[in-house]
Amino acid sequence: xxxxxxxxxxxxxxxxxxxxxxxxxxxxxxxxxxxxxxxxxxxxxxxxxxxxxxxxxxxxxxxxxxxxxxxxxxx
Amino acid sequence: xxxxxxxxxxxxxxxxxxxxxxxxxxxxxxxxxxxxxxxxxxxxxxxxxxxxxxxxxxxxxxxxxxxxxxxxxxxxxxxxxxxxxxxxxxxxxxxxxxxxxxxxxxxxxxxxxxxxxxxxxxxxxxxxxxxxxxxxxxxxxxxxxxxxxxxxxxxxxxxxxxxxxxxxxxxxxxxxxxxxxxxxxxxxxxxxxxxxxxxxxxxxxxxxxxxxxxxxxxxxxxxxxxxxxxxxxxxxxxxxxxxxxxxxxxxxxxxxxxxxxxxxxxxxxxxxxxxxxxxxxxxx
Numbered sequence: 318x319x320x321x322x323x324x325x326x327x328x329x330x331x332x333x334x335x336x337x338x339x340x341x342x343x344x345x346x347x348x349x350x351x352x353x354x355x356x357x358x359x360x361x362x363x364x365x366x367x368x369x370x371x372x373x374x375x376x377x378x379x380x381x382x383x384x385x386x387x388x389x390x391x392x
Numbered sequence: 393x394x395x396x397x398x399x400x401x402x403x404x405x406x407x408x409x410x411x412x413x414x415x416x417x418x419x420x421x422x423x424x425x426x427x428x429x430x431x432x433x434x435x436x437x438x439x440x441x442x443x444x445x446x447x448x449x450x451x452x453x454x455x456x457x458x459x460x461x462x463x464x465x466x467x468x469x470x471x472x473x474x475x476x477x478x479x480x481x482x483x484x485x486x487x488x489x490x491x492x493x494x495x496x497x498x499x500x501x502x503x504x505x506x507x508x509x510x511x512x513x514x515x516x517x518x519x520x521x522x523x524x525x526x527x528x529x530x531x532x533x534x535x536x537x538x539x540x541x542x543x544x545x546x547x548x549x550x551x552x553x554x555x556x557x558x559x560x561x562x563x564x565x566x567x568x569x570x571x572x573x574x575x576x577x578x579x580x581x582x583x584x585x586x587x588x589x590x591x592x593x594x595x596x597x598x599x600x601x602x603x604x605x606x607x608x609x610x611x612x613x614x615x616x617x618x619x620x621x622x623x624x625x626x627x628x629x630x631x632x633x634x635x636x637x638x639x640x641x642x643x644x645x646x647x648x649x650x651x652x653x654x655x656x657x658x659x660x661x662x663x664x665x666x667x668x669x670x671x672x673x674x675x676x
Contacts, residue, residue: 363499370660373653374616381623384630388402 321391325383332379339372398633403437405530405629407544408552409451409537410434412443435543449552456549459521463514489517493662500666503574503673511566511669512662515559519658522549523621526654527647530628550621550657556614563665564610570672579675609668613661620657624650 347365351358411433418426421436433450434440440447470486479487493513501508526548537545549555571580584602585595624646631642 366656367660367663370656371616373656374620377623377653378615378619381619381626384623384626388630389399 321386325386325391328379328383328386329376332376336372336376340369343368343372401633402626402629404544405534405546406626407437407440408449408546409542409544410440410443410447411450412440412447414439414443418442433542440544449554451545451547452549452552452555455525455547456518456522456555459525459549460518463517463521467517489513492516496659496663497666500663501670501673503670505570505669505673508666508669512666515563515665516658516662519550519559519617519661520655522555523654523658525549526551526621526624526628527650530625530632548621548625550617551625553614553618556618557610559661560610560614560617563613563668567606567609567668567672570669574673575675613664617657617661620653624653 343365347361350361411431413429413431414420414426416426416429420426421439434443434447466482467486470483474483490513493516494509497509497512528547533547534545546552571583575583584606585598587598587602589598627646628643631639631646634642
C-alpha cells in the first residue's frame, strides 16, 4: 500500500517540476519579447494564455489522479 | 449525506446519477432480487458499474441540456431587445462575449465557412456555463437532490468524460467532414500519405504518423477539459472533508484559482477547435 503514496508523490512532484520549468520559460520569453516589441504585447499575451492553458492541463490532471490514488485507492 | 467515512464521501461525490438496465436475477444492494430485466436508477456505485455500456448519466445530460437552453435563451432574449447607442448591462456582456469569439475566429481561421463562428461561440459559452456550475458549493445541489430521493447527483457535466468526449467527437466528425469536403477524398488521402516525408517508400510510416495525429486530437481535447475539471472537483471534495471553520483558508484560494481556470479551459477548447477546423480547410 505504501507504494501508492510513493507513486502519488512522484506524479505530483514530477508534474510540478515540469510545469515549473515550462512556466518559467513561457513567462520569461513573454516578458523578453514584450520588452523588445511592446506593440505586440496584446497578441503575445493571448498566445501565452493559450500556452499556459495547455501547460497547466498536464500537472492538474496529475494532481487529480494522485489525489484519487491517495484518498480512494489507498484510503 | 449518505456517507460516513471520507472514502465513502469522495466516492459518493464522484458517482453520477446513472439510469440503466439491470439484468434478470440481479441482486440489488438492499438484498432484493430483480425479477426481470428492468431500467432503473442505480442505488450504489456497484450497480452503476454493473449497468454496463448502455447506462445513461441523467445528471450530466440534464445539466448540460439545461445550460444549452440557458445559453440559447439568454442570447435570444438579448438579441430581441437590442438597443442602439450605448448598450447597458446584460447586452454589454453578450456583445463582449460575441466580439471576443469573433476576434478568435478572425485571427485563427483563414478559410471561408459561415459555420465556424457560431460553432465557436456555442462551444465557448456552453463550456463556460457548464464549468461555472463548479463554483456552486459542492454539497448544495446534491443535498437538495438527496432530499428528493436521488442517491447520487453530480452537477458539473464537464467532470464527466462522457460529456467532454461527446463534444470532442462532434468536433472530430466536423474535422473529417470538412477535410473530405474541401480537399476531396484524393487530396485528403494524399495529405495523410505524403506528409511529412514526401517519398513513396515512406507511405506506411507517414500514414501511421498522420492517422495517429488525427486521432489524438479529439482525445487530447476531451481529456484536457475533463482532467482539469475533475482534478479541481476532487480537490474541492477533499477540502469539504476538513472541519467547517478552517475550510475557507483553502476553499477561497482554490475557488479564485478556478475563476481563472474555468474561462481558460473554455477558451482553449474553442481555440483548438477553430485551429483544427482551419487546418482542415487548408488546401495545398
